Amino acid sequence: MSISASPAASDEVATYVANRIGFIELERPKALNALSTGMIRVMHAALDQWREDPEVLAVVVRSPHARAFCAGGDIRLMYEAAQRGDQDSRDTFFTEEYRLNHAIFTYPKPYIALMHGIVMGGGMGISQGAHRTGGLRVVTQSTKMAMPETRIGLFPDVGASWFLARTPGAIGRYLAVTGETIGAADALYAGLADVYIDDEALPALLDTLRREPFERGADVVACIEREARAYQVAPLPEESALAGARTLLDRHFALPDVARILASLEEEHERGDDAAEWAEQTIAVLRERSPLSMAVSLEVVTRAEGSMADVLRADLDLTRSSFLIGDTVEGIRARIIDKDNAPRWRFARIEDVSAADVEKMFDSPWPANEHPLRDLRG
Structure with missing residues (x-):
């Protein structure tokens, strides 16, 4: 050798x-x-x-x-x-x-x-x-x-949304919003x-x-x-657990925004059938995550239909806004630095996050011809 x-x-x-x-x-x-x-x-x-x-x-x-x-x-x-x-x-x-x-x-x-x-x-x-x-x-x-970023007020970056967008059904949307760990x-x-x-x-x-x-x-x-x-x-x-929950994932996480996903899960819980416990656990996860980050993360997967280069350029724009006007600094403080697990998110509830709030996060601080990743192709 x-x-x-x-x-x-x-x-x-x-x-x-x-x-x-x-x-x-x-x-x-x-x-x-x-x-x-x-x-x-x-x-x-x-x-x-x-x-x-x-x-x-x-x-x-x-x-x-x-x-x-x-x-x-x-x-x-x-x-x-x-x-x-x-x-x-x-x-x-x-x-x-x-x-x-x-x-x-x-x-x-x-x-x-x-x-x-x-x-x-x-x-x-x-x-x-x-x-x-x-x-x-x-x-x-x-x-x-x-991709556990919503726990710290970030979003699934590193181009991961390109892969999440191509998972079966609504699996990628579920993983992006909840940040849940899979085997x-x-x-x-x-x-x-x-x-x-x-x-x-x-x-x-x-x-x-x-x-x-x-x-x-x-x-x-x-x-x-x-x-x-x-x-x-x-x-x-x-x-697998993901396969077992697939029908529920597709039913709830295919909905167009996190507020509707949460409302749908709460209806599922209130019905009190076999899926009530799963719905309750998922609601608890969503209530703990950054509302703004969850909304942004769902949108990131929704937009990841194009090239990887386009996804990574958007990711770089979002890192800037996440640190400057998003929840990332507070999320890292609460989860990693002080470990008090009591983040003070910009929005208390997902229902308070508007489409305009989400759109603002995607604004690029660079003109297209000056973007640091402008030369990436494919």
Whole structure:
């Protein structure tokens, strides 16, 4: 097995080539591999170096640490920047993160994400694009997947709304608004994962990838698919919690705005039949989230019909408004910094959020010809 040197050194990310596969390994375990600007730059540099290299057939991104693949972006750093009034460092972080997400989505070689443990927020941004490259999104029994941003007054960014908009029925709308966590079977059912393998089998899979001869990127993918066939996710995707709730999700979350979703859930609860408990639990979740963020998140998924480039440009606009006039700074304070879990949201109730309030959040601070992501295509 030949190993070539890293294209960029970092204590938080290791990048190297072994057996004609480019490996990206996230090495920030104390922060559950939350992405810093430096990590994003190292990952992007590696992908750029390997893009045209004939000795790199495919890319594998993984975490050597059991608890998390990647828990998101470093929102504590974002909060500290907001407290300093440092808009530039925040814009730089999100611009570079979204450029990385786009580079993955449009990568010309199979990109494979081994998504064990926590896969949330920015972790979705560096994994979901694998589906578009001829690569794979691999989940395990420990996978905990979510876009939990409405809890902190943000929205599902990193281009995740593009994938949420393409899930069956109203699943993507439900996941965006509630921020609920799903497991491997749910992810497979929703089309947010491609194959399943047991956590215990990952070391052997990596050994095989570093040893077996490959001629093409497709051979690397076929090898993983072959190894995964020995394992069966439990429950089966069609028997997952998400599948079981599918009729209810479609009934309520297909409605055009969050106020109507909530009213519909309350009617369901009052009927007192088999779905009453599920409706009650879902109402409790919605009442805890940021009303403005829920409204914005539903709209983000509704608008994500176009290109990934368009989605990421809108995401960057929304990060600016979310921090300046939205609930994000207060949400991070309440959930992450002070941990009092008592956020004072801009709007007390979802019924108080108007369509104009939501529309204002989508205003871009940049003219189209000066947008930091204006050059992205596809």
